[in-house]
Amino acid sequence: MGWYILKRIVQTIPVIVFATLIIYALVFLRPGDPVLNLFGDKPVSEATRATIESQYNLDKPFIVQWLLFLKGAVTFDFGTSFSGQPVIDQIQRAFPVSVTLALMAVAFEAVFAIIIGTYAGIRRGGWFDGVSLVVSLVIVAVPIFVIGFLFQIFIGIKAGIDWLPATVGGDWTVTDLIMPAIVLGLTSLAFAMRLTRGSVSENLAADHVRTARAKGLSEGKVVRNHVLRNSLIPVVTFLGADLGTLMAGAIVTEGIFNIPGIGGLAYSAILKGESPTIVSVVTLMVLIYVVMSLLVDLLYAWLDPRIRYA
Amino acid sequence: MNAATTAGSAPLLQIRDLDVAFRNEKKQPVPAVRGANLTVYEGQTVAIVGESGSGKSTTAHAIIGLLPGTGHVTGGEILFEGQDIAQARKQDIVALRGSSIGLVPQDPMSNLNPLWKVGHQIKEALVANGVATGKAADARVVELLEEAGLPDAARRAQQYPHEFSGGMRQRALIAMGLAARPKLLIADEPTSALDVTVQKQILDHLDTLTDELGVAVLLITHDLGLAAERADHLVVMYKGQIVESGPALEILQDPHHPYTQRLVASAPSLASQRLSSGKQRSEVREAAHKQARHGGGESAAVPADVGRASDDVIEVEGLTKVFTLPGKGPFGKTDFVAVDDLSFSLRRGTTTAIVGESGSGKSTVARMVLGLLEPTSGTVKLDGVDVAGVRRKEDRLRLRRTMQPVFQNPYASLDPLFTIYRSIEEPLRVHGIGTEKEREGRIRDLLEKVSLPTSVMRRFPHELSGGQRQRVAIARALALEPEVVICDEAVSALDVLVQAQILTLLNDLQAELGLSYLFITHDLAVVRQIADDVLVMQNGRVVEAASVEQVFSAPQQEYTRLLLEAIPGASIPLGVVEAGGSSAARIDLDD
Numbered sequence: 001m002g003w004y005i006l007k008r009i010v011q012t013i014p015v016i017v018f019a020t021l022i023i024y025a026l027v028f029l030r031p032g033d034p035v036l037n038l039f040g041d042k043p044v045s046e047a048t049r050a051t052i053e054s055q056y057n058l059d060k061p062f063i064v065q066w067l068l069f070l071k072g073a074v075t076f077d078f079g080t081s082f083s084g085q086p087v088i089d090q091i092q093r094a095f096p097v098s099v100t101l102a103l104m105a106v107a108f109e110a111v112f113a114i115i116i117g118t119y120a121g122i123r124r125g126g127w128f129d130g131v132s133l134v135v136s137l138v139i140v141a142v143p144i145f146v147i148g149f150l151f152q153i154f155i156g157i158k159a160g161i162d163w164l165p166a167t168v169g170g171d172w173t174v175t176d177l178i179m180p181a182i183v184l185g186l187t188s189l190a191f192a193m194r195l196t197r198g199s200v201s202e203n204l205a206a207d208h209v210r211t212a213r214a215k216g217l218s219e220g221k222v223v224r225n226h227v228l229r230n231s232l233i234p235v236v237t238f239l240g241a242d243l244g245t246l247m248a249g250a251i252v253t254e255g256i257f258n259i260p261g262i263g264g265l266a267y268s269a270i271l272k273g274e275s276p277t278i279v280s281v282v283t284l285m286v287l288i289y290v291v292m293s294l295l296v297d298l299l300y301a302w303l304d305p306r307i308r309y310a
Numbered sequence: 311m312n313a314a315t316t317a318g319s320a321p322l323l324q325i326r327d328l329d330v331a332f333r334n335e336k337k338q339p340v341p342a343v344r345g346a347n348l349t350v351y352e353g354q355t356v357a358i359v360g361e362s363g364s365g366k367s368t369t370a371h372a373i374i375g376l377l378p379g380t381g382h383v384t385g386g387e388i389l390f391e392g393q394d395i396a397q398a399r400k401q402d403i404v405a406l407r408g409s410s411i412g413l414v415p416q417d418p419m420s421n422l423n424p425l426w427k428v429g430h431q432i433k434e435a436l437v438a439n440g441v442a443t444g445k446a447a448d449a450r451v452v453e454l455l456e457e458a459g460l461p462d463a464a465r466r467a468q469q470y471p472h473e474f475s476g477g478m479r480q481r482a483l484i485a486m487g488l489a490a491r492p493k494l495l496i497a498d499e500p501t502s503a504l505d506v507t508v509q510k511q512i513l514d515h516l517d518t519l520t521d522e523l524g525v526a527v528l529l530i531t532h533d534l535g536l537a538a539e540r541a542d543h544l545v546v547m548y549k550g551q552i553v554e555s556g557p558a559l560e561i562l563q564d565p566h567h568p569y570t571q572r573l574v575a576s577a578p579s580l581a582s583q584r585l586s587s588g589k590q591r592s593e594v595r596e597a598a599h600k601q602a603r604h605g606g607g608e609s610a611a612v613p614a615d616v617g618r619a620s621d622d623v624i625e626v627e628g629l630t631k632v633f634t635l636p637g638k639g640p641f642g643k644t645d646f647v648a649v650d651d652l653s654f655s656l657r658r659g660t661t662t663a664i665v666g667e668s669g670s671g672k673s674t675v676a677r678m679v680l681g682l683l684e685p686t687s688g689t690v691k692l693d694g695v696d697v698a699g700v701r702r703k704e705d706r707l708r709l710r711r712t713m714q715p716v717f718q719n720p721y722a723s724l725d726p727l728f729t730i731y732r733s734i735e736e737p738l739r740v741h742g743i744g745t746e747k748e749r750e751g752r753i754r755d756l757l758e759k760v761s762l763p764t765s766v767m768r769r770f771p772h773e774l775s776g777g778q779r780q781r782v783a784i785a786r787a788l789a790l791e792p793e794v795v796i797c798d799e800a801v802s803a804l805d806v807l808v809q810a811q812i813l814t815l816l817n818d819l820q821a822e823l824g825l826s827y828l829f830i831t832h833d834l835a836v837v838r839q840i841a842d843d844v845l846v847m848q849n850g851r852v853v854e855a856a857s858v859e860q861v862f863s864a865p866q867q868e869y870t871r872l873l874l875e876a877i878p879g880a881s882i883p884l885g886v887v888e889a890g891g892s893s894a895a896r897i898d899l900d901d
Contacts, residue, residue, distance in 0.1 A: 207417060
């Protein structure tokens with residue numbers, strides 16, 4: 001197991017290196033002049049331009065820019081943004097809110113998906129199953145920004161609940177994030193619920209479940225000990241991967257609720273063409289995703305004793 | 311097991327006029343069991359025998375209220391110690407399960423929860439039935455596993471099912487079924503997924519155990535020989551009805567119902583012989599030689615000595631396959647020798663059987679001979695040409711034409727989205743044989759050869775029975791007029807009667823077309839019916855290679871003797887003498 005984890009961690013190094021290269025290339029190839037972006041409508045003198053270009057290494061070929069970035073990254077120096085803030089500070093400010101939001105969304109998803117999905121799976125074909133199917137299809141079909149606005153209007157503004165504000169802003173608290181987390185988690189909730197439901201109803205028909213009944217276990221024990229745990233393996237895998245995706249930023253949800261998270265940071269950096277910020281943030285997203293998938297694999301092995309990595 | 315029946319005592323289990331039905335998609339009832347009557351006394355062993363779909367397992371599941379899906383009791387009563395289970399409340403049935411009626415299920419691979427330790431799963435049975443809790447239950451689990459014949463039980467209880475072999479799992483399931491000391495144990499095909507030698511050990515052990523504990527056993531099996539060997543009383547089921555019941559030996563030696571008579575006649579026990587006589591066999595060989603000489607002229611392009619029609623169509627020399635598996639450490643590798651230095655030859659127009667238990671390497675041999683798997687070393691020669699040396703595309707196609715496979719599971723080996731016509735036509739199309747019209751005529755011929763009506767052409771595999779599907783697979787294999795057919799467990803998935811029909815068909819086709827068979831099987835009884843020569847394999851090596859007569863009458867090796875002894879019902883004299891003969895040869899199209 002130790003060897004396996006080490007192998008996986010070593011494997012992430014080339015992934016990260018090449019991810020930065022690709023991102024750098026994309027930023028370099030995108031149309032628009034970062035210096036002009038910085039000055040907006042004002043004219044830029046040749047001398048100022050030369051100074052800025054040499055300050056941010058914009059005058060060097062892109063491979064050199066990339067190598068310089070890598071050199072800095074090894075010592076946790078990710079450069080500075082055009083406004084003069086170190087990129088690392090920007091990330092440190094934006095990251096906690098994104099992580100909190102993602103954790104809350106996945107927690108919400110997990111609890112409701114498993115409860116509703118299990119019940120629908122046990123009563124497959126019943127009215128509850130039917131209603132939950134229709135509702136989940138509606139949720140999947142409606143875009144997230146529509147759901148977001150509806151929540152803002154009806155819960156944030158019309159209902160006027162103090163601790164469920166329509167927007168979040170810079171000084172955020174955990175309760176501020178409840179509504180965004182629900183909106184963010186809804187789509188995946190629908191998927192995870194259908195997954196649980198299918199898995200439960202399939203496992204109910206498994207031979208070992210019949211054996212469990214035959215040895216005299218009560219129905220509740222059969223479901224808890226022999227159906228649920230087996231059914232949750234694919235669900236947990238899905239939720240883990242989802243946590244990785246959500247942590248790496250939820251640009252739309254963050255935008256709707258004005259949350260100063262990592263998604264918003266990436267979005268504004270892309271608009272401004274700030275390559276150090278873009279590359280650092282996107283690399284962080286890749287890193288989170290890689291680490292989360294490793295954790296999911298380890299979790300998988302913990303849940304299912306048949307899986308052993310070597 | 312002894313019949314501990316005391317006259318006048320009330321039966322433990324009495325089933326009267328039981329009807330069980332399933333509902334189809336239109337909510338209409340489809341009867342699965344009709345008017346079944348059955349009585350089990352305390353300590354008695356009763357066996358229900360029947361083929362798949364006969365309703366034997368459904369009857370068993372009705373007794374413990376575990377009918378799958380839409381199954382439900384529609385009539386009659388199931389009296390257990392005088393109480394009608396069919397009408398009982400749910401919690402009353404749950405109370406009976408485990409404590410009064412135990413179950414040993416069919417497939418040990420799927421009947422243990424893979425996520426819980428084996429000991430924990432047995433402990434659950436103890437706790438649920440109020441036998442013991444906590445530390446006492448843990449200690450009892452170890453005793454139960456020991457009692458079920460599992461060595462090193464204390465350590466084994468702490469392991470997961472996947473760390474157990476099939477036989478060990480079945481022992482754990484027996485321990486589980488007997489954990490709360492039920493009065494009746496339902497054993498639903500308890501050993502049909504296991505190798506014969508393991509099967510014998512487990513059944514012997516179950517016998518002694520239930521005898522000691524005085525547990526009545528309801529044994530469900532498809533194997534008449536096994537049932538007769540283990541049970542006092544036999545019940546034969548056919549299409550949802552009990553067609554015959556009585557003392558085991560009586561039924562075997564004097565069957566009354568026509569179905570039972572056919573079943574007894576087809577039982578692949580030791581009493582059966584090669585399906586055709588020695589004289590017929592030599593004629594077949596003669597014909598095969600003639601054909602080969604004739605065919606040798608045609609295939610002159612093959613880089614081999616032209617016209618060579620040697621006695622051996624396949625020669626295998628020093629065949630070895632080593633699989634590399636991940637081992638300890640980050641870069642560790644271990645070698646697993648699946649087939650070790652195997653040599654044999656298949657004489658033209660004859661059948662060579664490769665027999666072995668699971669893991670013996672017999673299927674690996676089949677795949678290497680077919681050229682689907684590259685051998686680590688050694689050669690396979692077909693008509694004197696090294697199969698591995700064939701590189702050119704047309705030579706490869708020719709090789710495929712000469713050698714065709716028939717696999718075990720006819721449902722898995724036919725594409726479910728292809729019509730039967732398309733499945734059989736595909737090889738002809740791939741090899742560019744004939745026009746559309748000619749191909750259709752050829753397919754009609756082939757279907758006739760395997761005794762299927764031409765109306766099946768437009769149907770899909772799921773619309774056919776297992777036996778019919780296997781006939782289609784044989785027709786497909788014969789489409790290219792091969793010289794050699796490699797049958798990898800070709801009859802293992804089939805019911806006894808259907809199995810007998812398919813074996814007869816293979817035998818007739820061999821005589822008609824001069825085919826040579828390489829027949830891979832785990833079942834020695836089948837070998838007797840179809841093969842001329844036998845290779846007995848164990849752990850990748852050939853233990854014994856001889857003619858069928860030699861192997862069966864004078865086995866030289868201990869392992870071969872062990873395999874022979876393990877065939878269930880081998881010692882029971884059957885009522886019908888011409889076993890596997892005319893009665894089995896009748897083709898029943900609704901098989």
